Amino acid sequence: MASTRPSTRSRPRPLPEPWRFEAIGTAWTVDTSEDVSAEQRAGVADLVREIDRTWSRFREDGGVARLRAGETVDLGPGAAELLDLYDELHDATDGAVNPLVGGGLEVLGYDAAYTLTRHGDPVAAPAWSTARRVGTTLQVPVGAVLDVGAAGKGWLVDRVATQLVEAGHAPTVDAGGDIAHHGTAPIRVAMEHPGDPTLAVGVVDLQPGLALCGSAVNRRAWGEGLHHVLDARTGRPTRGVVASWVVARTAAVADGAATALFFVPPARLAALDVEAAWIDDEGLHTTPDFPGEVFS
Amino acid sequence: MTHLSRSKKLAMSGAAAVLMLTAACGGGSDTESESTDSSSSDETTEDASSTETATTYTVGDYSAEGSYQTPGGTQSVEVELSLEADGTITAVTVTPQADGGNSEQFQTKFAGGIADEVVGTKIDDLDVSKVSGSSLTSGGFNAAVDEIKAEAAA
Numbered sequence: 001m002a003s004t005r006p007s008t009r010s011r012p013r014p015l016p017e018p019w020r021f022e023a024i025g026t027a028w029t030v031d032t033s034e035d036v037s038a039e040q041r042a043g044v045a046d047l048v049r050e051i052d053r054t055w056s057r058f059r060e061d062g063g064v065a066r067l068r069a070g071e072t073v074d075l076g077p078g079a080a081e082l083l084d085l086y087d088e089l090h091d092a093t094d095g096a097v098n099p100l101v102g103g104g105l106e107v108l109g110y111d112a113a114y115t116l117t118r119h120g121d122p123v124a125a126p127a128w129s130t131a132r133r134v135g136t137t138l139q140v141p142v143g144a145v146l147d148v149g150a151a152g153k154g155w156l157v158d159r160v161a162t163q164l165v166e167a168g169h170a171p172t173v174d175a176g177g178d179i180a181h182h183g184t185a186p187i188r189v190a191m192e193h194p195g196d197p198t199l200a201v202g203v204v205d206l207q208p209g210l211a212l213c214g215s216a217v218n219r220r221a222w223g224e225g226l227h228h229v230l231d232a233r234t235g236r237p238t239r240g241v242v243a244s245w246v247v248a249r250t251a252a253v254a255d256g257a258a259t260a261l262f263f264v265p266p267a268r269l270a271a272l273d274v275e276a277a278w279i280d281d282e283g284l285h286t287t288p289d290f291p292g293e294v295f296s
Numbered sequence: 297m298t299h300l301s302r303s304k305k306l307a308m309s310g311a312a313a314v315l316m317l318t319a320a321c322g323g324g325s326d327t328e329s330e331s332t333d334s335s336s337s338d339e340t341t342e343d344a345s346s347t348e349t350a351t352t353y354t355v356g357d358y359s360a361e362g363s364y365q366t367p368g369g370t371q372s373v374e375v376e377l378s379l380e381a382d383g384t385i386t387a388v389t390v391t392p393q394a395d396g397g398n399s400e401q402f403q404t405k406f407a408g409g410i411a412d413e414v415v416g417t418k419i420d421d422l423d424v425s426k427v428s429g430s431s432l433t434s435g436g437f438n439a440a441v442d443e444i445k446a447e448a449a450a
Contacts, residue, residue, distance in 0.1 A: 029426075177428035190419045192429025199416030203424055214428040245428060284415075295415045 023048045024156065026176035031183065032169045040167050044160055050076070051156055057102050057147050064102070070142040079136040082148065082155045082252060088272065089150065089256045090128050096263035097256070098232035100125040102145025105230060122235030154178050154213050154255025161251070170208075173251075178213040180251040181206050191294070192216070194243040194279060201284055202277065202294030204247065210291075213254035215262070216243035229262050238262045244278040247291055352381050 019030040019041065030036060036044075054063040054076055063073045075083075089097040107120040125144075132139045140146065148155070157173050161180040164171040172183045181187060186207050193199035194216040206212050217229055217238075229238050244261040248254040257274045266276045266287050277286040277294060284296050419427060 174426055177426070179426060179428060187426060188422075188424045189426045189428050190422055190424040192419070192427050193416040194429065196416060197429070198419060200419045200422055200424070200427070201416055203422060204428070212428055216429055243429065295417050 024052060024153070024175075028176075029174045030160075030164065031172040031174075032164070033184075034169060036164065036169065040164065043167075044163060047159060047163055048156065051159065055146075055148055055152060057145060064146045067138060067140050067146055068143060070139075072137060072139040074137045076136060078155070078159055079138075082151065083133055083138065085151055085155075085252055085256050086128070086148070089260050092268045092271070093260050093263045095128065095233050096231045096238075097150050097260055098125045098128045099146050099148055099150070100128060100131065100140060100144045101230050101232040102147030103143070104232065104235035105147055105149075106145060107235065124235050125232035150259035151252050151256030154211065154251035154253070157211070157251040178251055178255055179206065180211045181208055183208055191245050191277065191292075200295070201279070202292055204245065204292035206247065207291065210247055210249065211251035211254045212245065212247050213251055213258045214243065214245045215255070215258040229259060231263065241278050241280045244276065246274045246276045248272065248274045355381050
């Protein structure tokens with residue numbers, strides 16, 4: 001099925017080439033039935049630039065740096081939705097997911113200079129209850145480092161997809177395997193094996209209007225026992241679950257829930273209305289209504 | 297010994313590429329450029345050969361570093377590979393950057409150990425349009441390979 005040539009009658013003309021670009025360090029693919037105009041592309045680029053400026057833990061001029069210095073910062077449109085989700089993830093995981101985990105990541109070497117060298121003992125994140133938030137405005141204790149790695153990428157996928165929907169498209173937005181599907185027909189998505197990227201452990205049937213995100217500790221690891229999924233309560237990398245996939249109404253929820261599954265079983269995430277698959281030391285598991293097949 | 301000096305030279309130019317990449321990501325202007333990268337379903341190590349078919353390369357072992365940003369932070373990987381004169385890549389190692397003697401691939405020791413128990417099917421054999429997992433290193437990997445091939449062009 002490499003050819004996308006349409007049957008002559010059902011489609012009057014071929015679908016446009018997917019729009020591909022690199023942003024926030026990952027490869028994006030946007031599938032649409034109509035070309036995305038230059039103006040619309042520039043609009044997406046502006047959105048991504050603005051969000052990176054506000055939320056990146058590695059910018060000295062950004063919102064995260066100002067928060068760290070003790071300022072009260074308005075994190076802009078959409079921030080309330082993301083921070084509300086973090087409230088839910090925090091409660092569902094008894095504090096294992098906490099957006100103030102940034103300092104703990106720095107200690108383990110996931111820092112602005114990307115030393116990837118551990119330079120201290122693991123540190124617990126400041127309690128999320130120490131943050132004060134009104135709407136999109138946040139204040140955290142001086143020195144606390146905001147890190148939205150658990151759900152931020154999915155949230156950005158939603159923001160990009162929403163902007164394209166508002167421009168009249170029915171897009172499927174894929175940022176390195178985190179996918180918001182606003183197209184008109186289901187798509188099939190392979191679930192990448194955490195030990196071998198040429199293998200799939202299953203296939204998801206992703207219906208229009210749903211999102212799929214995956215998380216795995218395999219690729220973002222930089223040393224013995226060191227990777228990016230930290231338990232905020234201890235500052236130590238989680239053990240046990242090595243990969244997870246979640247289907248949800250939004251990519252933000254799917255992304256955040258995929259991270260939460262490293263700490264709690266899916267029953268704890270019932271309020272988020274998700275279907276999930278995950279791999280732990282006993283093998284591959286799915287929730288009863290997971291929309292797809294797994295090869296076990 | 298020639299391999300050693302070659303590796304060193306490329307490691308240095310790799311570092312320059314890291315800075316450029318980081319700057320580009322920070323500015324966000326890269327979002328407007330078309331990428332020739334394939335979708336994640338065929339992100340394999342052979343990707344980088346496309347436009348350079350007429351070029352010949354200095355045979356040898358090379359390494360370079362690629363770096364890129366995510367909402368969670370900057371990622372960095374070291375890529376080591378062996379290049380044939382026609383540009384064919386014969387051996388590749390990708391190492392997440394780690395401290396001195398501790399750069400052993402964590403993937404093998406932890407994720408691989410558990411995940412080996414899980415059944416897999418070749419993605420190429422499946423009728424799928426996308427892949428979901430943790431394919432975040434592709435940006436850094438492709439940048440490192442491009443850097444090596446540019447430097448190695450004879």
